[in-house]
Amino acid sequence: MKRIYLPLTIFLIASAAVVLTSCKSNAKAADVIDEAIAVKVSPVTTTQYAPVLKYSGSMASTAEARLSFKIGGIISKIYVKEGDHITKGQLLATLDLTEINAQVQQAAQGVEKVQRDVTRVKNLYNDTVATLEQVQNANTQLSVAEESLRIARFNQQYAQIRATENGTILKKLMNEGELANPGTPVFQFNGTAGNDWVIRFGVSDKDWAVLKKGEKASVEIDAYPNKTFTGIITEIAQGADVSSGTYEIEVKVLPGTARFAAGLFSTVKLQPTGEQTVTLVPVEALTEATDKTGYVYTVNADGKTVTKNKVTIAFLENNKAAIWSGLDSAHEVITEGVGYLTDRSFVKVIK
Template sequence: MKKIFFLLPMALFLAACQSDKKSETTETAEERIPVELRQVKTQTVADPVYLSGLVSNEKEARLSFKTGGVIQRVYVDEGDRVAAGQLLATLDLTEISAQVSQSRQGVEKARRDWERAKNLYADSVATKEQLQNANTAFEVAKENQRIADFNQKFSEIRAPHAGRIVRKLMNEGELAGPGTPIFFMDGQGEAAWVLRAGVPDRDWARIAEGDKAEVVFDAWPDEVFVGVVSNKAVAADPRSGSFEIEIKVQAKGKTLASGLFAKAKLTPNAVGQVKCVPIEALQEGNGKDAFVFITKDNQTVQKQAIRIAFINKDCVAVSQGLENVTEVITSGSPFLTERSLIKVIPTHTSAQ
């Protein structure tokens, strides 16, 4: 009887322990977080370049007089459209015309002196040196006349091409110096607008003429304009250290203006192979640094630091951190910690 009474408490104790273990196992299974795994893919993609800048006209020009003088007439105003060769402004020609007349009289005198010296030399009265000096003076006088005629010709401003007067910087009666801008004009036509922006040397090396670009203006934020790289600088700007890129923009019938601000996404033709993960796998991104969760046994998780190269739509290109990783956790990752237990579910289960 004593043995029976002794074995009964032991049996009850063992049964209670087994019940506790079953309860703990059930509770642990219920605490497992369902997650999905997605493969790390290697894709051939182009790293886009993002830039911004101001739009200007490809044929913009600053027009000025070749010589200085008083402005006599201005024939156009700001906003006027002009044709190629149209007269825009003239100087008072009083002084310039006097210089032209003076140069022509100088040519006539030099010609007479040269002919006289030639006759005297033929009669052995003048020396050969005197003849040569007279000939030189004659040639110098003719070149002076060419200079005076040239200055007179460029004492007026004509439009170098068809376009529009953007700014008029001086008015009639003002004294204009040689080369001082009087007008600022642009060209016309849909293919005449370019976006100029500076890029660092790393991006400059990947960009080539002919690369496509998507351009968005602040004036039309919901429209995407097509652009193509038309020129890239061969030297850096000494002030900023960046390289200027020109993107020719198709206006799509819009009336563009110099100085409009625009942003562009440029896709270089040069491509490379990168490892891509779904964007929903990223956790706690900080600039180019982030991390993802991975599992090696489908039960526990591990936080894996990665370095982001770029993000292209739903593909996150990773430059470092996934060298020996084939799968990452996507769905369920926001609820995970490094101590979490997981239950891997098929991808299609979550989609239902």
């Protein structure tokens, strides 16, 4: 009879399968090692940094104003043109006074009529024909009529535009014969009596948070290429501009002996007193970088795989990149071989 040893056959087959599986795993591991990308790493450092903020804007005077008529009417005469230097109290423009003078005359005649009514009612009251209430009502009507006359005369006075101080007409916005509505600007006026020259510009929310009133600034003006002026932050907006989303900053510029004019293009450099902590890495570590963001690779604890970290760039200086955030726990970053990496790459670190 033929004997069959089944358990021994099964054992031999299983052993062969284990040997084959082990050989495949070793071969795959060898392939991974062979495919690993050679990289070099560099240490990161942290430092305290006060950023230099650079913005631009146009020179303006704190006495700049838009002059207008208080009441509406037809512009009768304009006495100045753009660029004219004017003195305080100088007549700049007038309205046609035909309608306004008529209103004053009408109010004056109304006062005269009520005065006669008051006199008549008082006489009747003395003759016990009129009552005390009628006398009081007549006096009230007289007060109302006198106030109406005062309003008409006030409007007549402001049917003209006069200079509020010494200055320059920057722009003439309307012409003779046009209908000027109440409060519609006719002139853009820049007062030059003092030296209150300022530059206004919008900053981002991050820059707004570190700026403080009273901090100094350096100002460069294209009209004076070889000179730097001193500025002081005088105003910081407490709300964002609806259209731009920025926060307006006002810097007062000290002219010294220089002559300023509205509209001069200026560059302002600000250095906040408050310092912030930034992480410094070699600039070679950055990849896919834009103006504010980029990516930096770090080696994981196993020494073979990598992590792709999105970082926020504060600034670039020489061969260093300052990072606001994204590398809080990193001690080393990959600096060589970065261009060949993805977040699934295997690496071998070369010392």
